[in-house]
Structure formats: C-alpha cells, structure tokens
Amino acid sequence: MEIIKKTVLFIVLLFCTAKGFSQNNDTVPKIKKDSTGTPRRAVAYAADKFAIVRPLNMEYSSVSPYSFSSKTPNNSFPQGRTNSFNQFKISANYNFIKRKTWLLGATAGYRYTQADAGMTNPFSGSPAALNENFHHLFSSVNFTYFSTLFNKRAIYGSSLIVDGSDQHLERIKGLLTGVILLKANQKTKMAVGLALSIDPSSGLPIIPVFTYEHKFNNGLIADVTLPKSVYLRKYVFNTARLSLGSELDMSSMYLYNLDGTRQRYEYRQVDINSGLVYEHAIGNFVITGKTGMKFTPQGRLFKKEDSFNDPVFETKPDPAFYFNLGISFNPFTFLKNNNK
Template sequence: MKKALVTSGMLMLSAASFSQTPDSIPGRDSAGVSKRVQTYAADKFAISRPLNIEFAHTSPYNFTAKAEDNQLPESRVSGFSQIKISSNFNVIKRKSWTLGATLGYRYTHAEADITKPAAGGIMPFDGEFHYIFSSVNFTYFSKLFNKRTIYTSSISVDGSDKHFERVKGLITGTMILKANQRTKLMVGLFVNIDPSSQTPVLPTFAYEHKFNNGLVVDMTLPKSLYLRKHVLTNGRLSLGTEIDRTSFYLYNIDGTDQRYEYRQLDLNSGLTYEHLIGKYFVFTAKTGMKITPSGRVFRKQDSFGDPVYQTTPDPAFYFNVGISFNPFTVLGIKK
C-alpha cells in the first residue's frame, strides 16, 4: 500500500510540474471547448462504456474475519471469479443535454474454506451471487465562471435475482479548466445520495498529459491513476492503479427475513493492455496485485461503516480479460 501511494504521489507531482501550453483545438463551441473533449469529460466518470463484457479471476488468498467484536481464525478463499456485463447508451441527445440509461449485471462465484472458531475444523463454502443494476442518466452542458461545465445526475436501482433492493441518486459537476491537444484538466464534485455510503461527497480531479516521448499521464481521481504508452499499431500499455467495487445482497444467513449486503472496494494495481479491433471494439487484458482493505457484511438499512461481519483479505494476484464497444475509442479521442 505504501509503495502504491508513493508511486501515485510521484506521478501526480510530475504531471503537475509539467509546463502548460495554450489551448489550440479547432472545432470549438462558444465556450472554446471541443465537442469531443466535452464527450470525453462527460465519459470520464461514467458508470460504464456503451458496452462492456469482462471476466475476472483472483488467485487463492487467506483472510481474517471479525463478527461484531469477536476475532475469528484465519480462513482461505480458494476461488473467486466474476463476469461483468454493462451497457450505457443515449436515449435522447440534444445540443446542450443528453438523456441516457445504464444496464448492468455482475455474477460472482466464491469458494472458501472457513475455519470454525470453537471446535476447529473446516467448513466449506460455495456460493453464487447475482447483482443487477440500472439507471437513468441526465447530462447537461453549461458554463460556470466562463468555463465549460458538465453536470450529470442519475437515479439508479439495484438488487439481485431475488429482490429489488435500493434506489440511489448520483450528482456530479465537472469543470473543464484546460483542453488542448496535449493537456486536459478538469475538476469537479461527486455527490452520492445513498444512506449506505460512508463518503457521500467527494472531490474529483481529472488530468491527462501527453509527453514528447509518447508517455501519457492519465489521472481520474479518485477512480484511477495510469501511466500509458501506445505500442504496436493499435495497442496501448498502461501501468497504474484503479478502484473496483464488488457488491451483492445476502438472504437468510441468520434464519430471519433480514437482508444484508456484502461490499468490498478493491485497489487493483498492475499492467493493462488494450488493443483496438476494427474502429470501435477494444480488447482488454489486466493483471497485477489486488489489495482489499476490507470486505463488510452489513444490514441493508445500515451503512458500510456499521458491519456485522468484516473480512481483511491478504493481497492476491488477479487477471481480467474483456471486450468493449466504444465509438469514442478508449485509446484516444479521434481528431
């Protein structure tokens, strides 16, 4: 974790210290911002790409657990894999606003050997979980302090294959401070309207800069931090860190009708290779180390900060392969 933080800090300092150049993108609107840059900015914090399908697997790892205030013996996850499918599309598109929708599904399969706390011995666990979500998204392009600003709002619902569970809201504002062929700089605010969230308000910061040697610093905080390089003819190699989230609902775990949610945030650090297939399809492969500060089970009506069961996994190796469709191409905005 310390190494990841030091690396992130070095990348941020090097990006911030690089000299700026005057804006020079043609085809701008009245606020002086390219239409493609506006799309890029609106997509930076989007829930998903137009279509994304991926498979993820984590190698076996040990974890410690705590139920309420009781420390439990170390156990082991022998298998953890996921299939993720998501789609994000526009329903209505106008000059200054768009209305879209998001659909998503995540399948999680976990196998574990749970160490019994009192009598000892191993209790095997094999579970499959289905998490489904959808949202309606509204994006509005405006100006604030004479700077192009993109506002987004979303109303989302989620649940499982058994029940509908939550309604959530999301509001973001992103101001484009700089946009030219080498540098893009944006700041904003992220408001999560969700009683289960520990951090309902977060500042956001996006910075991309292309150096003369072909390296690209790409920061979308607090989401990801990458150092990128185009390789081969249609490929891009990236080194960095991104945050991922696993969430699903649990039923009948204590013999009552009480519903629970399991949630964990993962810090995935390593290499990512993307390859453009045709014009709009991108094959992606990722590998590296996954660090999970904690995984928590909490009552549906409570928050992530009030768990009834908490796990602390060891770092584990992961790999991920997927294919996505994106008409704006994640390998670079078309000129």
Template sequence: MISRTIATLSMLVLSVDCLSQSTDSIPKVKKDTLNLPKRLVAVVADNFAVTRPLNFEFSNTAPYSYTSEQGNDKLPDSKVRKFQQIKMSANFNFIKRKSWLLGATAGYKGTSVETEIVHPGTIENTIFKDDFHYLFSAVSFTYFSTLFKKRTFYSSTIMVDGSDKYVERVKGIFLATMLLKANQKTRMTVGFMVNIDPAAQIPAIPTFSYEHKFDNGLIADIVLPRSMYLRKFVFKRNGRLSVGMELDQTNFYMYNLDGTRQKYEYRQLDINPGMVYEHAIGKYLMLTAKSGMKLSPNGRIFKKESSFGDPVYEIKPDPSFYFNVGVSFNPFSFFGKKR
C-alpha cells in the same frame, strides 16, 4: 455505486478533448461553433474510451487468507479458495441536444465464492459455496454550461440496483466538473460528486483529472478517485499498454444468513495496482487484459437498512494476485479514422 459514478466522471473527462485548444484559456463558446453533445459522443466512442457501449469481463483472484471479526469477537483465520467474477454492461446516450445529454446504463455482476471457514475453538472447517447476482440500471442527465468563464458539466444520475431475487435500492449521484485547462498536450478538470445513498461509505468527494502527453509518447492519465496510469500506444496505435492502479468495488446482496428474512449487503473496496493491455480488433472490437495485485482494506456485511460503517461481520483479506480479460463492442468506433 462507485463504479457507476466513475463511468460518468470518465465520460466527462474524455469529453474535454473535443475542447482542446492551442492556449489554456477556455472562453465561452459561440452557439454556432460547437455542437458539444455530438463531439462528446465522438470522443467517448473512441477506441480506448473508458465508457464503452457494450462490455464483458471475466476476472479470477488467486486463493488468499483473511482475518475476520463478528462484532467485537475476533475469529480464526480462514481462506478463500475461489473468487471469480463476470461483469457485463451496456452504456447508451439516446437523446443528444446542444446543451444536454440523456443516457442510460445497465449491467450485471456475478460473483462466485468458495470459502474455507475455521470455527472458533475447534479444528473443524466448513466449506461455504455460493453464487451472488448483482444487477443495476441507471439514467443520467448531463447539462453543459459555463461557470466563471470555464466550461462546466453537471450530471445527475438515478440508479436502481438489486439481485436476481429483489429490487433493493434506489440511489442518486450528482456530479459537477469544471474544465480548468485544455490544450494540445494537457487537460485538467476539477469537481465534486455527491452520493445520495444511506449506506454510502463517503457521501461527498472531490474529483480531479489530469492528462499530459509527453514528447516521448508517454501519457500521464489521472482520474481521481478512479485511477492513475502511465500509458503508451504500441503496434501502430492498435494497442495501448498502461501501468498504474485503479479502484474497483465488489458488492452484492445476501439473504437468509441467520435463518430470518433479514437482508444484508456485502461491500469491499479493491485497489488494483498492475498492468493493462488493450488491443483493437478490426473496427469495433477491443480486447483487454489486466493483471496485478488486489489490495482490499476490508470487506463488510451489514444490514440493508444500516450502513457500511455499522457492520455485523468484517473481513480483512491478504493481498492476492488477479487477472482480468475482457472484450468490448463499440459500433461508434473511430478506429482507422483521423481525428
């Protein structure tokens, strides 16, 4: 759910570029001078936009050890030998009007795990192997308005997720974002989002974005709670190198853990500091490579009808090295065109 919220927030943050002016004041815009959805889509369709129409990623995490607890019992240290993921997503805006936008998102995340589990009080190990499939789809409605003479975006999202076996949850997100500042060098927004999900870790959270273009070509790009990066265009702006960190989430549903029909969910928040390189290939393709350390405070298995705060099993992974490669297709790219 966090990743879907991040995509919506990122789209709105990118959209403020179409409102950038030579002053910081953002007055109420006349109806005949601004067709906001069209400009919004143009900016989101930029080569390096966060929200891309079609995206594919493969990631691999190096083997790592972890500690675990089941209830109040501490278990022996174990090791994850293999952790790989494939991610695919599609994002489209299919209805665009002057004051609102309707879009849809669908995606798939496949996780392949191989774990060496040490049993308490013995030297015997069990090798656990499995593949988990997580699917989701969402419809988002975004409305553009003004509040206190500031451009404001309101977005509501309904999301359905599940596995290759069952549809599991219906969730909701409400997001409000206000544009505080927008000029040729700096843009800044503030807002909040509400996560309508009984199993949510944090039901409500403030949001903030800040981008500043320095005279030396460096760009500070902060989108909280999503990411913090220092960016630089290279190779005649065909490439972009970024250093910083971003948040991600590993989650999937699990079945038949205890021989019953009980359904479980696994969730793990990942903090990924490192480097990102993106390179435009032709007009419509973008190649992306990421590498760095994966820091996961904890991962938890909990019953589907319970919450993340009430786990039946908890692990604390050690930091590990990861790499990620991806390709995205953007048929609306503005590559090679002056903006």
C-alpha cells in the same frame, strides 16, 4: 462504487471539450456536434476512457487463492481461505435523447460472482464452507447538462440508480455531480468536481474528484482520475495502448438467510488493482487484458438498511494475483491513429 463511476463519466465528457485540439493556450474550444446536435467528441472520449459508457462491454476476472482474517465487533476469528473468486460482468449504455446542451440516457448491467471459501460463521462462530453464486443487477437513468461556470466549461449530471439481486429489488439511489475544466491545452488537461451520493449505505456521501492528463514529449501519457485511477499510458502498434498503474474496483453482493431471519445483508469490498493493462482495437471492438496484484484494505458485511460504516462482520484479505479479460464495442475506437 457507482458514485465514482458516474463521476468519472461526467469528467471524461468534460475532458472531450479539449480533446484533439491543436490549441496551445488554456481556452476551451466549442464542442463539435453531429447532425442531431450531440456533443460527439464528448461521447467519443468518454467511451474511450471508461468501459461502462461504451455501448456494450463484457469482462471476466479471476483471483488466485488467498487467505483472510475476519472479525465481528466483539470477536476475532481464525484465518479463513478463499479457494476461488471469479466474476463475469456485462454492461450496456445508450443515449436515447440528444440535444445541443444535454443528453438523456440509460445504463444497465449484470455481475455474476462465484465464490468458494472456508471461513467462520459470524453469527454462530462455528466453521463454515461458502460455495455460492451471486447475481447483482443494476440500471440507471442519466441526465447530463453542458454549461459554463466562471467562464470555464462545466458539466452537471444526475442519475437515478436501481440495483438488486436475482431475488429482490434492493435499493433506489441518486447521484448529483458537478465538474469544471480548469486547464485545457494540447498537452495538459485538468478538472475538479464534487459528487453527492443520495444513498444511506454510502460510506462517503460526498466525494471530491480531481482529474489530470498530461502528454509527455516521449509519447507517455500521465492519466490521473482521483479517487478512481492513476495510470501511465503509452500507445503502441498504432491500434493499441499499454498502461501501468492502479485503479479502484468494487465487489458487492446481497446475501439472505444468514442468521435464520428474513434480515437482508450486503457484503461490499473495495479493491485496488495494480499492474498492467493492454488494450487493442480490432475494427469497432476493443480487447482488454489486465493483470497484477489485487489489494483489498477491508471487506464489510452490513444490514441492508444500515451503512458500510456499521458492519456486523469484517474481513481483511491478503494480496492476491488477478487477471481480467474483456471485450467492448466502441464505434469511436480512439485507440486508432491516436497520435496522428
């Protein structure tokens, strides 16, 4: 999921070159700078679009009980049941070097997962009860470069990402990203890009990305960032925004001592969260509430040195109801007076 998150960061930085701009043609105006030469609208728009690039973001999520099927490459098991699945996430972001054409910053985060489930042990084939707490930590150093390509605004990015658990440092990964703004006027913005993940565990090392935003005359906004999210948004109450749509999320955790050896495993599942999102600005803080249905096409357990495409155990959870409550510090607060 890091590859999608970082790619979205670079795309929304790119989009800001056309944000708030009263032009009706498809040219891209110059980026406004602050006293240090930082592309200020870039950082502001990115902070509005993507929670992880805000200086501080915290959120709690919970999923209703659900059943799931499971199997190994050679066996299928009786249906299991997840009784509770709760997560707490916190992330921080800071750009510590700012120049006219580039930024250098860092991101750090922590995710706590509590899971209680009845299932079949994939190694012994016997019934087992899972009641565990998992800790996942990550950090990255990010370099972003603003340029032009074919007379269009472009942004190139690279990230060095480190993650692990409370027990071990697990992976060092890299990410290279390039995005270009194809269209930018007062109502419509469109960009395309590619992201290359330097990570042996990645199921998709190269991801094409397409982003489209369009403002309708009735105040609705179509906000599409593939493969991350598809939303229809509406600003309400002057300092709030209501959205309907879907977005990708991921749950990942490292597991130890599963088979009586020192082998390390990772369990990873990609979720599609569909429903409503409400955001409300209070000063420099944004309160966010999300609710709807969580769809998980597949979850996989694989050896740490292998990839997501080589699982030793697979699960297929049923759809479940979810809710998420978050708060973030956003000094830019684009939710305020957005339409003025």
